[in-house]
Amino acid sequence: MMKSFLVTKNKDKFADPPKFNERKDYRPADVKETGLSFVGHEISEDRTVINQFLHYDQLYTIRHGWNSRFFIGLLDGKIMGTRCPKCGDSWVPVRTHCWNLNCKLQKTEWVEMPLTAKVHTWTIAGWSGRSSLKRLPIILVYASIGTSKVAMANELHGINPWDVEFGMPLKIVFKPKEQRVGAVIDFHFEPVDFWKPSPMNEEKQRIKDLVTPVYEWVKTLK
Ligand SMILES: [Zn+2]
Structure with a gap:
């Protein structure tokens, strides 16, 4: 009893709930919320093994709180970062x-970052989940955007996987506004227009030999 009384008294400490006045719904028409449901099973011939099919479909709400301006920025085609005023x-x-x-733990302020970046490091994915198989090989880079002291992961498009280099200059390319969802998939990296890959060398050739079969295999996918 005492506890619930204290909670009521402390209510003034909390911020007012936000008033949401801009809403966009892009849920596909055929998506239904079923929660958890058993949708079938299969049993081996000798009846010693069973597979059960459990389907899970639930609407999640991701409240971004203080970080929200980063995600709203993506919808607007901007990269929002933070900066220390000191x-x-x-x-x-x-x-x-x-x-x-x-x-001394100075609070940061929001700043709009330039749409340029630099490769910190990268990897080439030769395998993936089913939804991305046809896009293989995928180049994943960690790149520092503008003057950022930390790097951010995203895909690098518009370049052969063997031509990626440490420190190479990139630009940020956003999807058209109507396709953005307020997530990092709203943009990808590309080499800047003036960038030219360095000549072929032994290491580049090694990577090329590794990814060539991936290109060949992707061609066989329907
Ligand atoms: Zn500082």
């Missing part, structure tokens, strides 16, 4: 407080 360091993905000890 030392000037900036970050995407964002930080709420500065990491430099001298800044």
Whole structure:
């Protein structure tokens, strides 16, 4: 009894709930919320093994809270980062407080980042989940956007996998506005227009030999 009384008294500490006045619904017409349901099973010939098919379909709400401006930025075709007003360091993905000890957990401020980046590191995916098989091989890069002190992962398009280089300059390319969903899949990286790959060498050839069979295999997919 005492506890619930205290909770009621502390209510003033909480921020007012946000008023949502802009809403977009792009759920496909055939998606139904079923929650958890057993939708079938199969049993081996000798009746020693059973597979049960459990289907899970539930609507999730992701409340982004303080980070929301990053995701709203994506809908607007912008990369929003944060910056420390004391030392000037900036970050995407964002930080709420500065990491430099001298800044004593200084609260950061929002800044719009330029749509340029630099490759920090990368990998080439030769295998993936079913929905992405036809897009293989996929180049995944960790790139620093603008002056960001941390790197962000996303796909790199418009280049042969063997031509990627450390530190190479990239641009950020957004999907058309009507296709954006407020997630990092709203954009990808591409080499900047002036970038030219370096000549073929032994390491590049090694990567090319590795990914060539992947291209061949993807061609066989229906
Ligand atoms: Zn700082």
